[in-house]
Amino acid sequence: MATDGMVLLEGITKIYDLGDVQVEALRDVSFSVAEGEFLSIMGASGSGKSTLMNILGCLDTPTRGRYYLEGFDVSGLSRDELADIRKHKIGFVFQGFNLLPRMTALENVQLPMLYNGVPPSLREGKAMEALEMVGLGKRAHHQPQQLSGGQQQRVAIARALVNDASIILADEPTGNLDSRTGRDIMGLFTELNEKLGRTIIQVTHEAEMAAYGKRTITFRDGIILKDERAGGS
Amino acid sequence: MISLWETTRISSRALAVNKMRSALTMLGIIIGVMAVIMMFAIGAGANREISDRFSSMGSNLLTVRPGAVQAPGGVRSGSVNTLTVDDARAIAEECAAVAYAAPVYGGSAQVVYGNQNWSTNITGTTPDYLFVQDWTMESGTVFTDQDVRSATKVCIVGKTIVDNLFGGENPLGKTVRVRNVPMVVVGVLGEIGTNLMGRDQDDIVLVPVTTAQRRLFSSSRSGSVSTIMVKAQSSELLGAAQDQVASLLAMRHRIREGGEEDFTVRNMAQMIENAKAATRTMTLLLTAVAGVSLLVGGIGIMNIMLVSVTERTREIGIRMALGAKTIDIRLQFLVEALMLSLLGGATGIILGVAGALSISRGFGWAVEVSPFSISLAFGFSAFVGVFFGYYPAWKASLLNPIEALRYE
Numbered sequence: 224m225a226t227d228g229m230v231l232l233e234g235i236t237k238i239y240d241l242g243d244v245q246v247e248a249l250r251d252v253s254f255s256v257a258e259g260e261f262l263s264i265m266g267a268s269g270s271g272k273s274t275l276m277n278i279l280g281c282l283d284t285p286t287r288g289r290y291y292l293e294g295f296d297v298s299g300l301s302r303d304e305l306a307d308i309r310k311h312k313i314g315f316v317f318q319g320f321n322l323l324p325r326m327t328a329l330e331n332v333q334l335p336m337l338y339n340g341v342p343p344s345l346r347e348g349k350a351m352e353a354l355e356m357v358g359l360g361k362r363a364h365h366q367p368q369q370l371s372g373g374q375q376q377r378v379a380i381a382r383a384l385v386n387d388a389s390i391i392l393a394d395e396p397t398g399n400l401d402s403r404t405g406r407d408i409m410g411l412f413t414e415l416n417e418k419l420g421r422t423i424i425q426v427t428h429e430a431e432m433a434a435y436g437k438r439t440i441t442f443r444d445g446i447i448l449k450d451e452r453a454g455g456s
Numbered sequence: 457m458i459s460l461w462e463t464t465r466i467s468s469r470a471l472a473v474n475k476m477r478s479a480l481t482m483l484g485i486i487i488g489v490m491a492v493i494m495m496f497a498i499g500a501g502a503n504r505e506i507s508d509r510f511s512s513m514g515s516n517l518l519t520v521r522p523g524a525v526q527a528p529g530g531v532r533s534g535s536v537n538t539l540t541v542d543d544a545r546a547i548a549e550e551c552a553a554v555a556y557a558a559p560v561y562g563g564s565a566q567v568v569y570g571n572q573n574w575s576t577n578i579t580g581t582t583p584d585y586l587f588v589q590d591w592t593m594e595s596g597t598v599f600t601d602q603d604v605r606s607a608t609k610v611c612i613v614g615k616t617i618v619d620n621l622f623g624g625e626n627p628l629g630k631t632v633r634v635r636n637v638p639m640v641v642v643g644v645l646g647e648i649g650t651n652l653m654g655r656d657q658d659d660i661v662l663v664p665v666t667t668a669q670r671r672l673f674s675s676s677r678s679g680s681v682s683t684i685m686v687k688a689q690s691s692e693l694l695g696a697a698q699d700q701v702a703s704l705l706a707m708r709h710r711i712r713e714g715g716e717e718d719f720t721v722r723n724m725a726q727m728i729e730n731a732k733a734a735t736r737t738m739t740l741l742l743t744a745v746a747g748v749s750l751l752v753g754g755i756g757i758m759n760i761m762l763v764s765v766t767e768r769t770r771e772i773g774i775r776m777a778l779g780a781k782t783i784d785i786r787l788q789f790l791v792e793a794l795m796l797s798l799l800g801g802a803t804g805i806i807l808g809v810a811g812a813l814s815i816s817r818g819f820g821w822a823v824e825v826s827p828f829s830i831s832l833a834f835g836f837s838a839f840v841g842v843f844f845g846y847y848p849a850w851k852a853s854l855l856n857p858i859e860a861l862r863y864e
Contacts, residue, residue, distance in 0.1 A: 277858050280777070282857050282861075303781045306780065306782075307781070309777060309778070309779045310779020311779075315777050315778070317861070321770070321773075321774045321777075321861065323771055325473055334774075334778050335779060337458055337462060338458060338775075338778055338779035338780050338784065339779055
C-alpha cells in the first residue's frame with residue numbers, strides 16, 4: 224500500500240450511467256499530492272475536473288481505482304463513512320461561498336465543529352481564531368448578506384480551516400469575485416500554504432488564478448493533459 | 457451523531473426564522489388538541505353531574521308507567537292507561553320493600569293570578585309524593601288525603617311560580633285560576649333546583665290527583681294515572697321493590713304467568729345509565745371530529761416540512777459537505793416537525809383548558825379536565841409529529857450532497 228503523500232490516486236475512473244449512454248468522466252487518472260502542496264487543477268468544462276473534485280472531497284466515490292487520503296483507502300466507503308472523513312479531513316471552499324443565511328460569520332465558521340465532535344465550549348474560540356486568520360475578526364457578528372463577496376469567501380475559508388483539515392478543496396473560489404478580490408483570495412491561499420503549510424487543491428479555469436499554485440494539472444476529456452510545476456521543476 | 461440538545465437548538469432556530477409559517481402550521485394541531493380537551497372536559501363533566509344528581513336524588517326510586525317494554529329501553533306507552541290511584545295505594549301498602557308510592561297525573565296549563573299568568577306543569581298526586589321526591593315545604597301545609605278523596609280545589613306551588621306569578625307577595629291563601637278553576641294556594645315548596653335534563657323543577661304546581669283527573673284534565677278513562685313514583689325502603693332493597701311492584705301489579709291486572717305486562721317498572725339507575733350512554737355517544741362523536749382535525753393538522757405539518765426541505769436543499773447540501781451524517785439531517789427535520797406538533801399540542805392544551813373553564817363559567821355546564829385527556833392529547837400530537845414528520849425528514853436525509861449543493 225502506498226502511503227507517501229497526502230493524496231494518492233491510482234487509476235481513478237468515473238462512469239456516469241445515464242440510462243442509454245454511459246459517460247466516462249474520468250479515465251484511469253493517477254497522481255499524488257504531497258503534504259503542503261498548493262495544486263491548481265485546470266480544464267474546460269466537461270474535462271472531468273468537477274468530478275475529480277467531488278471524489279477528492281469524498282462527496283462521491285470512483286467507479287474504479289483507489290483513492291488514498293493520508294494513506295487510508297477511502298474509495299469504497301459508505302455514505303456515512305464518507306461524512307466522517309469529510310468532517311475531519313476536508314475543508315471545502317465553494318464558488319458560491321455556501322454560507323448559511325441568517326447565521327453570523329462566527330456561527331457559520333462553527334458549523335463543521337458541530338458535526339466533528341469539538342466540545343461546544345471550545346468552538347467559539349477556535350472559530351474566532353480562524354476568522355482572525357483570514358482578517359475578518361471584526362466582522363464576526365455580521366451575517367453573510369451584510370458582507371461583500373470577498374468577505375463571504377474569507378468566512379468560507381475560515382470555515383474550511385477550523386477543523387484542521389488535511390486538505391483544503393477550493394472549487395472555483397474566485398469564480399464569483401472580481402479579479403482584484405480574486406487576487407486577494409489567492410494571496411490568502413498562498414499565505415495559508417506558505418506560512419501554515421496547509422495543503423490546498425483548487426479547481427479553476429482562469430490561468431491567472433491557477434498561476435498562484437505551485438503546480439498545475441490540466442485535464443481534458445477525463446485524462447491528465449499536463450502536470451507542470453512552477454519554476455520549471 | 458450530534459447531540460439531541462444541539463439538534464433541538466438548530467431546529468428551534470429554523471422555526472423561529474419563519475414565525476408566521478410555524479404558527480400557521482401549528483394551528484391545525486392547536487385546534488385539534490383544543491377540541492379534544494374541551495370535548496373530554498365537557499363529556500366527563502356531564503357524566504359527573506349525572507352521577508352527582510343520581511346520588512343526591514337517592515338511588516332508590518322506581519317509576520311505573522303504563523305500556524309494555526318493547527325492546528331494551530324502549531317503552532310503548534300512551535296507548536293504554538291502565539295504572540290507577542288504587543294501584544299506587546296498593547303498592548305502598550302491600551309491597552314490603554316499598555316506603556312510599558305516589559301516582560302522577562297532570563299536564564301543562566296556564567296559571568292565572570290577578571293580571572299575571574304563567575304556563576307551568578300541573579302535577580296531580582298524593583301527599584306522599586313529597587316523601588318520594590324528598591321535597592320539603594317552605595311554608596304552609598301539604599294538602600291532605602281527605603283533599604285527595606274529595607278532589608278539593610287546593611294547590612302547592614314551587615319557587616318559580618312564586619317568583620313569576622306573585623312577585624314577592626305571600627301566595628298562601630291566595631286564589632289562582634287553572635283552566636278557569638279557582639284553586640287556593642295552601643303551601644309553598646322549598647327550592648329544588650334543576651333535574652337531570654336541566655329542567656327547572658321549581659316550575660311546578662302540585663294538586664290532589666283527583667282534582668287533576670276530574671276538574672283539570674278530565675279524560676275518558678277516569679281514575680287512570682300516567683306514572684306511579686315508588687320509593688324503596690333503601691337502595692339495597694331497590695331490586696326487591698322492583699320485583700314486588702311488578703308481581704303485585706301483574707296480579708292486580710290479572711296478567712297470567714308469561715303473559716305480556718301492561719306496565720313497565722324502571723329504576724333510576726337504568727335511566728341514569730341511558731343518560732350517560734347518550735352523553736358518551738355524543739362525546740365519542742365530537743372526539744372523532746377533533747381527531748379528524750388533528751389528522752388534518754398533521755398533514756399540514758407534513759406539507760410544510762416538505763416545502764421546507766425543498767427550500768433548504770442547499771443548506772442540507774452544505775451541512776452534508778461539512779460532515780453531517782444521514783441521521784443528523786434526519787433528526788434535524790424530525791425534531792423540527794416534533795417541535796411544531798408538541799408546541800401546537802401544548803398551546804392547544806392551554807387553550808382547551810381555558811375554553812372548557814369559560815364554557816363552565818358562561819353556560820354553567822359542569823366540566824372536568826382530566827390528566828388523562830391532557831396526556832392523551834399531548835401523546836397524540838407527539839405521535840402526529842413523528843408520523844407526519846418522518847417522511848420529509850427521511851427525504852431530506854437521503855439527498856445527494858453534490859446535487860443539493862448545486863441546487864438553486
